[in-house]
Every structure is written in structure tokens, then in C-alpha cells.
Amino acid sequence: MRTVSRYISVVFAGVFALSAYAQNGKIKSVENDYEDFAYVKTSEVLLEVANKGYRSVELFQKLANSYYFLNDMENAVKWYGELMSMNEVIDPEYYFRYALALKGVENYEESDKWMKKFNELKPDDRRGRAFLSKVDYKSNIEELSYLDVEPENLDINTEYSDFGTTEYENGIVFASARGGGRKYRWNEEPYLDLYSAEKTENGFGEATELQGKVNTKYHESSAVFSPNGRYMFFTRNNFFRLKYKEDETGVNRLQLYRATLSEDGSWDEIHKVHFNSEDYSVAHPTLNLTGSRLYFASDMPGTFGQSDIFVVDVNDDGTLGQPENLGPSINTEGQESFPFIDTSGNLFFSSTGFPGLGGFDVYKSEELDQKVASGSNRNFPIENIGMPVNSSADDFGYYENLVTKRVYFSSNREGGKGSDDIYTFVIPECEQLVSGTVIDKNTDALIVNATVILFDGEGNLIRRSNADANGAFKFDLDCEKEYIVRGEMETYASDEVRFTTPKKKQDLQVQLLLDKDVQEIGPCDDLAKVLDIPIIYFDFDKSNIRYDAEIELQKVLAVLNKYPTMTIDIRSHTDCRGLADYNERLSERRAQSTRQYLIDNGIDAGRLTAKGYGESQLVNDCGCEPTNESSCSDEEHQLNRRSEFIITSIKGESCDDKE
Known part of the structure; x- marks a missing residue:
């Protein structure tokens, strides 16, 4: 049902x-x-x-x-x-x-x-x-799935609905229809109450109703506790002080309530939150790490679809501010509900509006709470968290302890004990290994003792090793990070592979195919042309090295390390647009910044000279004088915005000798 x-x-x-x-x-x-x-x-x-x-x-x-x-x-x-x-x-x-x-x-x-x-x-x-x-x-x-993980159906599940888990003290709190009493007409099950169960060596002990005035003869569910343990927010039907209220269409809406922990351990002093209404529902609260923001689901005015995720500030006294819709990155015309914020600020929520496996699927938006706090934007990328949490049925009520890696979620999938069951599993350790071989691209021969270098996604050196007698190498990596693996060998052109590790265990196999370096390099050659470096990009009016420029400069760095006798002259050029004096000063700063980057990465300063030439050495007819205007296209101007790395000497030969 x-x-x-x-x-x-x-x-x-x-x-x-x-x-x-x-x-x-x-x-x-x-x-x-x-x-x-x-x-x-x-x-x-x-x-x-x-x-x-x-x-x-x-x-x-x-x-x-x-x-x-x-x-x-x-x-x-x-x-x-x-x-x-x-x-x-x-x-x-x-x-x-x-x-x-x-x-x-x-x-x-x-x-x-x-x-x-x-x-x-x-x-x-x-x-x-x-x-x-x-x-x-x-x-x-x-x-994105853990395909080898089989979630455990908790022993405390019953033939009725059990769902919506949160950890509290040495146990869990959840909603259940196990209590008997009057039945709800929707599915002929008893109404929901909130229960707790203590952890034991073998699972959980007997589930008991929460003490105090929380549970009534109508639905209660979805509890969350403040960091100091003093307050609990939870969902209940619009039933307060023995009054049951419906909207104009005869529907009894859901509302949020706050309870206070008494000295005897019971939950009393029940208060409605100020934006509850008889005309719309608010439900399923979750708090961020500090308890300063509460997220919930509602169909209040301003909702995009059938229900949306909202956020509201929590005041020091436990009262709430004014709700704000998280916007169209999270909310659709369908149903978004059951939000959960983990201690890292990641939002998990269930939705029928995004591509999934069926019914409610659980989705994740990383560091959403930090983005909400900064107020910088409302662009919240999401991803389906995959199996075993998601299935062809309804999957919801996600909860994750980032310390123990223990996950709880609820589902009405086939094979359960009741109409809803609580499931759990521990997220597997994320073991990442990249291994492979270095091979001659033309002969398929293994290249023994080749240098293999591991970089992070920004080109920072992490580790350096040598291929073994079988041309093989391997590195242990972290999950969900970008890496570059590069192979180098004298008389060969280097090869590299860029990849991002997933969140689950993976053994990645790669081949580094080194092509015999048949191109002779010598004095007066331009490494930018040899290495196919189009432009060393800088932000507008800036001279600091950008991320994409670092990737290109790593190639120059590799050649300088390979040929320790090589010296180069770094030359920076601009197009004609702008004042000539300004272009010369800017190109000089950029040339010196490029030189300093290579020095900071281990190249002796005596091997490097640098100069900015501004617009004085154009490679085409795209000049702007005397009106500072040009009919050239952006592509033609770009040919002049170039960086050169001229080899001034190598192996005892200098560019002057060659000339």
C-alpha cells in the first residue's frame, strides 16, 4: 500500500x-x-x-x-x-x-x-x-552508486510504517504507526507517533514512545534536535491544545512544532512555529551543525511545485525568522521533501522532479548551507546519490553521520517488513588506486625506469616515482578529487592523463604512451611552439598566474628539469589595443610573473631572463596606430597575444653562436 x-x-x-x-x-x-x-x-x-x-x-x-x-x-x-x-x-x-x-x-x-x-x-x-x-x-x-552494498533492514521495523530516522544521544528517534488506536483512512494504518530506540551491541533495543506531550492521537513525525539538546522541532497534524483544524477544503494540514526538554527527560512546552497556517503545510525539519538555520518542506505561497524546500534562521531563543524558498535549483513543479543537512553543510532531500529510479529519490547538493549563509548565489548543483539508497520505490528520510559513516534512510521497496521500513548501512571506505604502464607509443615496448609524476588538478606536484622493470607504476589516491598522471623519459615526448576519482572504490588502469622525441631542440627555438602552448592566459589587467596557465607552464617546467643546461628568455606580447606604454608595462609584469612562477617551482633564477614587449613585435598587420583602432577580428588580435620561451642556450650551445 x-x-x-x-x-x-x-x-x-x-x-x-x-x-x-x-x-x-x-x-x-x-x-x-x-x-x-x-x-x-x-x-x-x-x-x-x-x-x-x-x-x-x-x-x-x-x-x-x-x-x-x-x-x-x-x-x-x-x-x-x-x-x-x-x-x-x-x-x-x-x-x-x-x-x-x-x-x-x-x-x-x-x-x-x-x-x-x-x-x-x-x-x-x-x-x-x-x-x-x-x-x-x-x-x-x-x-554514483555503491553497487556492492546491501542495506540492512532494522530489526525494530514492524508490519506498519516506520520511517524518518535521526540519531539522538545513544540511539535513534523515528516515526512509527505501531502504536495501535484509531486508523487513518488513507491506508487503514494507525496514526504515527515518535519513538526512540537505544543502540545495543546487536542493533537496537525495544522502541518506546517519546516521553512528554509530543505524541497525540494524530500524526507526529520527523524530529530534529538542537545542538545543545534543549529543543526538538517536529511535524504534527494541525492539532494543538486539543483543537483539530482544517482548511476551507476540509484538509487537515501539517505543521511544525517545537518542544523543550524537561529535567525528567520528557518533551513538554509544545509551541507552534509562527508561520504555521491552516491553509498550507510545513513539515520535515532539519537543522544545520550550529543550529542557526532550519530547513523544511512546505507548499506555502511562493512554492514552485507541490512542495518545496525552504530555509529559515533560528534565533538564540529557539524562535524562527522568516522562511525563504531555496529556489529553482532545488525545487521543481513536483515534490521536494524530507530535507537533511549533514555536519558539513551538504543538503540531502527527496524529490520526484529530477531524473531518478522511481518515486522519491534522494539527491545531494554539496555545501548548500555555506552558500545560503554567504548569500552569494542561488545556484545549487544537485546529484542523485544512487543505490543502494535509491530504488524504483519511494526512498526518503536520509540521515548520515559523517564520523561513523553510518547512513539511515527509509523506503517502501519490495522485501520490507511493513509499508515503510528503516534501512541502514555503513559507507565503504573510499579506496582509490591508479596503476598502469609506460609504453613506447610506436613499438609497444615497455619503458623501464620512466619517471611518473602525480599532480593534483591544479598542477601541484604530489608524488614522483619511477616505473619498475615491467614499466609499471601505481599511486594511492583520495576520493572525489582531480589528478594528473604524467610519464616522462629522456628522448621521449611526455604523455599525461587527467581524471577525477569517484566517491566509491575504484582501481583505475591507465597507459602512458610516450612518443619518441624526434624533434631536435636547440638554441633560438621557441618552447611555446615546440610544446604547443598557444597563450599563457592572464585575467584582464592582471599579471598573476591563472590556473589554466599553470597547466601550460608545467610543460615548460618539465622540459627545464629534463635539460638542466637549458636557459630560456621569457617574452610576453600583447595586441595593439590599448595605449602602447600601458601594454609594455603590463607585458613586462606578466613576463616577470611567469619567470617567478618557474623559480618558485625549483628552476634556478640564473637560467631565466624575462622581458615584456607590449605591442612592439606584432606577427601580422593588426596594428592600431595612430587612431588606436583596428579592423582586425578577435582571432587575428589573439595571434599577437602570445608568450614565447626562447632557448638561449643548451648543452653548451647558445643562440648567439647560432646566429
Whole structure:
């Protein structure tokens, strides 16, 4: 069945409007149940009607939606398929739900077809645009997955819904419908309460209800605790001081509450947050490391879709400021919910709006909390965190302890004990190894004792070694970092490979193919031409070495190390645009900056001279005098913005001798 936790999220959106002209008495008879989210009863009656051969758009819409919200994706696919076969004009949202239901039965190829149709009908919808930007999303997700990890279904799970875990003291706090009592009409399970369970050597002890005034006869879920342990924020139905309230449509919304820890260990002094409303829901709180910002889900005014992620400042007394939507990088026209901020400021959240494996998938946006604090931008890149957390079912309630690497998440996937279960695993140690061989590119012979150098992504030297008797080498690396591996050998041109390590274990195999250096270099040669260095770039009006310039200068550095008798003259040139005196001074600063970079990286200063020539040595007719204007294109001007590395002497021969 579709889970209580799904209700906790989709209550934001409600359901599609019902037809005003029901064509069948039995369809009409369950209209109130349908509007009240009583999908178990609704589906039973509507299925009886459909099995008698009655066909209508309204029937198939309600029947498919009922199964969809009950998480019976096999039947949802069947009846959405019948709806599509009617060839009637329908809300494009049904195309999206059909695509999501098809993912639920792992029919990804068919799902992709309907997502394309959805995008054709709603080309401005972020969900369709996100799909088209990553049509190969499945392969991308697999690359980010821990495919060899099997998550553990916790022993404390029951036949009911258990979800939404957070660590607290020596245990966990979570929501569960195990308590018995009155049942919720959505899925005929008891209402949710908050429970805690102590850690033991073999798992967890018996789960017990949180002490105090937190739990009521309605839903409670999604607890988070302040860093000092004094406050707890949690989700509850709009039920406060024994008053149950609904909006104008008869829906009881979700709200955020704050409880205070009493001396006896119970949670009392329950307070509503000031932006709760009878007209929209707020739910699923999470706090950053310092407790200064709280993130939550809501469909309040300003929401992009069915529910969005918001952030709000937390005052010293535990009260909250004014909420702010995280914007379109995070939020779509679909559902974004169940946020979690880890101690490094990374945001994890569940969404139906981005390409995923089905239902809710969990996504990550790195260092989002720091970006929110700086207020510098609202561009938050996201990525699907992959398996085993994500599946074709609903996956949500992510929690990660960065110290122990212990992960908890909730899911209604196949094989669970109840409608929702809590799963856990420890993130594997990220072991990265790059190994390979150095080979003669022309003969395929192994090059013994070749120098192999490891750089970071910015060209900084990390390690240097020599290939062994088999031409082999290896380096241990860190995860999620960029590296360059370069092979060098006398009389050969060097070869290098650039790569970024993933977040999971990997043994990367590379080959460094060295080409016999048949090009003789001697006095007066320009290393920029020999090494194919087009331009040493500088930022506008600057003379400091840029990152991309460092990569090119590493090539010059390698040659200077290879030929210790070589001396060079560094020459910097500009195009004609700008004042001639200014161009000469700027090029001089750039030439000296380039020289200093090579000195700082171990080259003796006596081997290097440098001079800036400004616009005095143009290589074409792109001059600007006397009006300081030119008809040349940017590409023609660029030929003059060049750096030269003229060999002034090598192996006892000088450029003067050659001349």
C-alpha cells in the first residue's frame, strides 16, 4: 500500500479536481472518500466498476490515482495505460504520473517515452527539462552508486510504517504507526507517533514512545534536535491544545512544532512555529551543525511545485525568522521533501522532479548551507546519490553521520517488513588506486625506469616515482578529487592523463604512451611552439598566474628539469589595443610573473631572463596606430597575444653562436 509517509508529503498537493458530472452512481458514491484520501476504499469500489466493463476518463483517472497513492504501481500502470488509450485531452500531470509509475515497475524505457511526451506538452516544466538534460540518467546514477552494498533492514521495523530516522544521544528517534488506536483512512494504518530506540551491541533495543506531550492521537513525525539538546522541532497534524483544524477544503494540514526538554527527560512546552497556517503545510525539519538555520518542506505561497524546500534562521531563543524558498535549483513543479543537512553543510532531500529510479529519490547538493549563509548565489548543483539508497520505490528520510559513516534512510521497496521500513548501512571506505604502464607509443615496448609524476588538478606536484622493470607504476589516491598522471623519459615526448576519482572504490588502469622525441631542440627555438602552448592566459589587467596557465607552464617546467643546461628568455606580447606604454608595462609584469612562477617551482633564477614587449613585435598587420583602432577580428588580435620561451642556450650551445 502507499505509505503513511507518502501522505505526509503528498498532502501538500492534494488531488486533482473531481469531475462535476459523474457518469456512474458508484463512482459518485466514493467521491467523498477520494477527496478525503481514503484510497483503499476508493480503489475497491472503482475496480468493481471497471471490471464490469465501464470505461470513462474520470473512472480511469480516479482508479489509477488511487493505486498510485497506495504505491501499487503495477495496477497504477495498468489503469494509467487504460486512461492513455482513451486518447482524450487530459492534464499533462497524468503523463508525468504514468512515467513515474512505469519506473516503479522498472520499465524505464517506456517511462522515458512518456516523460518526453510530458515535456512536449509542458516544455517549461522543470521536471521535463531536467529529464531532457540527462536522458542517460540511469548510467549516471550507476556511476554514483555503491553497487556492492546491501542495506540492512532494522530489526525494530514492524508490519506498519516506520520511517524518518535521526540519531539522538545513544540511539535513534523515528516515526512509527505501531502504536495501535484509531486508523487513518488513507491506508487503514494507525496514526504515527515518535519513538526512540537505544543502540545495543546487536542493533537496537525495544522502541518506546517519546516521553512528554509530543505524541497525540494524530500524526507526529520527523524530529530534529538542537545542538545543545534543549529543543526538538517536529511535524504534527494541525492539532494543538486539543483543537483539530482544517482548511476551507476540509484538509487537515501539517505543521511544525517545537518542544523543550524537561529535567525528567520528557518533551513538554509544545509551541507552534509562527508561520504555521491552516491553509498550507510545513513539515520535515532539519537543522544545520550550529543550529542557526532550519530547513523544511512546505507548499506555502511562493512554492514552485507541490512542495518545496525552504530555509529559515533560528534565533538564540529557539524562535524562527522568516522562511525563504531555496529556489529553482532545488525545487521543481513536483515534490521536494524530507530535507537533511549533514555536519558539513551538504543538503540531502527527496524529490520526484529530477531524473531518478522511481518515486522519491534522494539527491545531494554539496555545501548548500555555506552558500545560503554567504548569500552569494542561488545556484545549487544537485546529484542523485544512487543505490543502494535509491530504488524504483519511494526512498526518503536520509540521515548520515559523517564520523561513523553510518547512513539511515527509509523506503517502501519490495522485501520490507511493513509499508515503510528503516534501512541502514555503513559507507565503504573510499579506496582509490591508479596503476598502469609506460609504453613506447610506436613499438609497444615497455619503458623501464620512466619517471611518473602525480599532480593534483591544479598542477601541484604530489608524488614522483619511477616505473619498475615491467614499466609499471601505481599511486594511492583520495576520493572525489582531480589528478594528473604524467610519464616522462629522456628522448621521449611526455604523455599525461587527467581524471577525477569517484566517491566509491575504484582501481583505475591507465597507459602512458610516450612518443619518441624526434624533434631536435636547440638554441633560438621557441618552447611555446615546440610544446604547443598557444597563450599563457592572464585575467584582464592582471599579471598573476591563472590556473589554466599553470597547466601550460608545467610543460615548460618539465622540459627545464629534463635539460638542466637549458636557459630560456621569457617574452610576453600583447595586441595593439590599448595605449602602447600601458601594454609594455603590463607585458613586462606578466613576463616577470611567469619567470617567478618557474623559480618558485625549483628552476634556478640564473637560467631565466624575462622581458615584456607590449605591442612592439606584432606577427601580422593588426596594428592600431595612430587612431588606436583596428579592423582586425578577435582571432587575428589573439595571434599577437602570445608568450614565447626562447632557448638561449643548451648543452653548451647558445643562440648567439647560432646566429
